[in-house]
Amino acid sequence: MAILLFADHDNASLSEHSARALGAALQIGAEVDILIAGQGAAAAAAAASTLQGVRRVLLAEGDALAERLAEPTAALIVSLAGKYDTILAPATSSGKNVLPRVAALLDAMQVSDVIEIVAPDTFKRPIYAGNAVEVVQAGGPLRILTIRGASFAPAAGGGAAPVTAIDAPAVPALSAFRENLLSASDRPELSSARIVVSGGRALGSKDRFDAVINPLADKLGAAVGASRAAVDAGYAANDLQVGQTGKVVAPDLYIACGISGAIQHLAGMKDSRIIVAINTDGEAPIFQVADYGIVGDIFDVVPELERAL
Amino acid sequence: MKILVPVKRVVDHNVKIRVKADGSGVDLSNAKMSMNPFDEIAVEQAIRMKEAGDASEVIVVSVGPAQAQDVLRTALAMGADRAILVEAEGRVEPLAVAKILQCVAQTEEAGLVVLGKQAIDDDCNQTGQMLAALLGWSQATFASRIELAGGRALVTREIDGGLQRIEVTLPAVVTADLRLNEPRYASLPNIMKAKKKPLVQQTAGELGVDIAPRLTVVRVEEPASRATGIKVASVAELVDRLRTEAAVI
Numbered sequence: 001m002a003i004l005l006f007a008d009h010d011n012a013s014l015s016e017h018s019a020r021a022l023g024a025a026l027q028i029g030a031e032v033d034i035l036i037a038g039q040g041a042a043a044a045a046a047a048a049s050t051l052q053g054v055r056r057v058l059l060a061e062g063d064a065l066a067e068r069l070a071e072p073t074a075a076l077i078v079s080l081a082g083k084y085d086t087i088l089a090p091a092t093s094s095g096k097n098v099l100p101r102v103a104a105l106l107d108a109m110q111v112s113d114v115i116e117i118v119a120p121d122t123f124k125r126p127i128y129a130g131n132a133v134e135v136v137q138a139g140g141p142l143r144i145l146t147i148r149g150a151s152f153a154p155a156a157g158g159g160a161a162p163v164t165a166i167d168a169p170a171v172p173a174l175s176a177f178r179e180n181l182l183s184a185s186d187r188p189e190l191s192s193a194r195i196v197v198s199g200g201r202a203l204g205s206k207d208r209f210d211a212v213i214n215p216l217a218d219k220l221g222a223a224v225g226a227s228r229a230a231v232d233a234g235y236a237a238n239d240l241q242v243g244q245t246g247k248v249v250a251p252d253l254y255i256a257c258g259i260s261g262a263i264q265h266l267a268g269m270k271d272s273r274i275i276v277a278i279n280t281d282g283e284a285p286i287f288q289v290a291d292y293g294i295v296g297d298i299f300d301v302v303p304e305l306e307r308a309l
Numbered sequence: 310m311k312i313l314v315p316v317k318r319v320v321d322h323n324v325k326i327r328v329k330a331d332g333s334g335v336d337l338s339n340a341k342m343s344m345n346p347f348d349e350i351a352v353e354q355a356i357r358m359k360e361a362g363d364a365s366e367v368i369v370v371s372v373g374p375a376q377a378q379d380v381l382r383t384a385l386a387m388g389a390d391r392a393i394l395v396e397a398e399g400r401v402e403p404l405a406v407a408k409i410l411q412c413v414a415q416t417e418e419a420g421l422v423v424l425g426k427q428a429i430d431d432d433c434n435q436t437g438q439m440l441a442a443l444l445g446w447s448q449a450t451f452a453s454r455i456e457l458a459g460g461r462a463l464v465t466r467e468i469d470g471g472l473q474r475i476e477v478t479l480p481a482v483v484t485a486d487l488r489l490n491e492p493r494y495a496s497l498p499n500i501m502k503a504k505k506k507p508l509v510q511q512t513a514g515e516l517g518v519d520i521a522p523r524l525t526v527v528r529v530e531e532p533a534s535r536a537t538g539i540k541v542a543s544v545a546e547l548v549d550r551l552r553t554e555a556a557v558i
Contacts, residue, residue, distance in 0.1 A: 067473070067475075069475065070438065070441070070447075070448050070450070071447055071448070074442065092469050093451065093466075093467070093468040093469045094468075094469075096434050096450070097438065097448075097450045097451070098438075099438075100403070100434070100435035100436075100437075100438035100439050100442075101438045101439065101441060101442040101448065102442075103404065103435070103439065103442075104404060104407055104438070104439035104440075104442035104443050105442045107404075108404075108523070109402050109403070109404045109522075109523035109524050110403075110404075110433070110435055111524065112432070112433045112434055112435060113432065122527065124530075126432065126532065127335075127430065127431055127432055127529075128320070128326045128335060128429070128430060128432070129429065129432065130532055131325070131326050131328075131532065132326065132328045132335050132529050132530070132531070132532065133529070133530045133531070133532050134431075134526055134529050134530075135526070135527040135528050135529070135530065136524045136525065136526055136527065137524065137525040137527050138523070138524055138525075139523070139524075139525065140523060174446070174447035174477065174478050174481075175447040175448075175449070175475055175476060175477040175478065175481075176475065176476045176477075177473075177475055178463070178474040178475055178476055179473070179474050180468075180471065180472070180473050180474075181471050181472040181473070181474070182470045182471035182472075183470060183471045189470070191469070195557070195558075220558065228487075232487075232488075237471075238453070238467055238472070238488060239467070239468075239469065239470055239471050239472075244429070244432070245427075245486075245487055247469075252557045253551070253555075253557040253558065263325065264322075270532075270535065273555075273557070274551070274555045274557050275535075275538070276547065276551070282540070287538070287540070288535075289535050289538075290538045291535075291536075291538040291539075291555065292538055292539060292540075292541050292547055292550055292551070292555075293538060293539070293540045293541070294540070294541055294543075294544070294547060295540060301544060304544045305544050305547065305548070308544050308545060308548045309548065309558065
C-alpha cells in the first residue's frame, strides 16, 4: 500500500514543512502521493512535483478548499483514504486542524507530532511538553500521523512527479472563510529559520523588545521568536511564541535573550543545534540547555553582540 | 442554548514529571493534579457566554477516574451549572473520549461544545476535531476570540503566521487557545455553593462506548539530554566560539 501526504501550502508555494513530512514518509518506505487541496494551487502542486521520491501529486481545487477549511478538506481526504494505509501531514496549524477530523471519520487513532520513525508502524512522539517521549505502535489497517517538521530533514528537489487533477466530493458548507490577518515581515519564517533570536519578559516593553531583539535578528538574517511570558505581556505577536503551545523550532542557532527557560518554552526550542542564553540570573534554567551562556544584562550584551558581528 | 464543556484532569502544569525507570510510563504518584489549563479557558468562555445571555446552561463533563470529580467541582465553582462524570479507568485515547462526548452532546442537545485545544499531558490536540467529525458538526480550532450571532459563531483562530477569521454554523465545536480569555478564580462562597450543584456519574460502558486503546504504548523514554554547555566571559569570546567551535555564523 501507499502513503498519502496532505501538504501544507498557501496555493502559491509549498511550505517547507511539507518537504520535511515527505522526508518522514520516505523513511516509512512506501510509495508517496502528495495531496494539494486548494484553489488556484497549480504552483504549489508544481513545487510538490519537484520533490524527490513522490509517485504523483493529486491536485484538488475548489472554492471550499481555498483555505483548507476542515470539513470539506477532511471529506476530500476520506474519499481518497481507501488506497492508502498511511495518511500523514506536517504538524502545522492546517495539519493539526484537519487530520484528527479525518482520523475520527475513518475510526482510526492519530499519532500526533511524530519525531522519529522507529518502524513503519512504530513512532516516537513527545508528551508532557517534551519532558518524556512515548514510543507508540499503531496496529490496525490504517495509520494517521502528524509529523513535527523540526525533527526531519526535507526531501531533496530534482524530481518530476506527474500532477493529476482530482475531483473533491461536494459537502454541505458548515463553515466559511472570512479573512487571514497574517503578520507581514521580511524576516525568515520562524519555524524553518536557520537562526532564531528570541526575547523574554525581561525586555520589559514592546518598544524595548523591538529595539533590542530586532537589530540582532536583522544582522544575522534571523527570525524573531518570543517566550510565552513576552507574548502574554504584549511585547511580541502571538505567532512568534516558541514553546509547547506555540511554535516548535530547531534552528542551527537559537539565541535566548532574557528568557528564564520555563519548561513549556524549552519544549519548543531544546532541539536547536546550538543554543546561546543571555540572562542576568546565572541560575536560570535556560543555562541548563545552553551550549554557550553569558550572565549579564541583555540591554548591554545584546547590542554589544550585534556590533561585534 | 446549552453549552457543553469537556474538561480533563491532568498533572498540574507546575509539576516536573519523571519518567519511570522501567520505561512503563510517567510517575504521577502524589503529583498535584488540576484541570487542563486550556479547558479552564473553555469553562471561562462558556460562563461568559451565559453571563452575556447567549447560553441558557453550562454543563461540564469529564472522562476519567473518580478523582476527576475534583476538576468538575472546580468548574462548578467557577460558575458552570451542573456536571457529568463518565468514569473510565486507564488510558483513554482521544478517539474514545470523542465517542463518549458525542453521546453526551447528543443526549444533552448541546448547541455548542467548547474545550481546550490540547491536554498538557498527552499533548495530542485531537479530541475537539474528532468530536466535530463524529457529530457531523463544523469545527473552529485554536480560537482566540468567539462572537455569537444569528445561529453562527465568528471565530478568530491562531494559525501559523498570524490569525484567521472563519464563520461556523451552530451547532459547532470550538477549541480554545491560550489567549481566548483569562480564567477567573473561584471565590470561597462559590466553592461552597459548588458542592451542592448536581454532579451525575455514568460509566463508558453504560453509554455503550468501546474505550479499548487502539495504540500500544511500547515504552516511555527520557528525552535526549543535551551536553552541558559553558559560560563564556565576554561577547568577544562568544562570537569567536560561534564562528570557530560551533561554526554557525
